[in-house]
Amino acid sequence: MVTGVDILVCVEGFCDIALPEWAGQFTGKKEGKWVPKTDIRNISGSTLSAMHVAEGVKKTLAIHAKFMPKK
Numbered sequence: 126m127v128t129g130v131d132i133l134v135c136v137e138g139f140c141d142i143a144l145p146e147w148a149g150q151f152t153g154k155k156e157g158k159w160v161p162k163t164d165i166r167n168i169s170g171s172t173l174s175a176m177h178v179a180e181g182v183k184k185t186l187a188i189h190a191k192f193m194p195k196k
Contacts, residue, residue: 156190
């Protein structure tokens with residue numbers, strides 16, 4: 126389960142993805158059936174950045190679920 130997302134570096138003009146209001150959408154997300162393009166709010170002007178971060182979080186959750194032992 127996601128407890129938080131930190132954006133370490135972003136290009137000027139595309140830093141809306143680092144705002145707590147946007148990154149907070151991932152809190153509580155688990156591996157499974159959620160769709161980055163529809164379940165995570167998009168940011169006008171940062172569409173690709175927002176979409177790619179969301180897809181990266183989803184992939185990371187899937188990898189974690191597959192290879193990390195469950196407690």
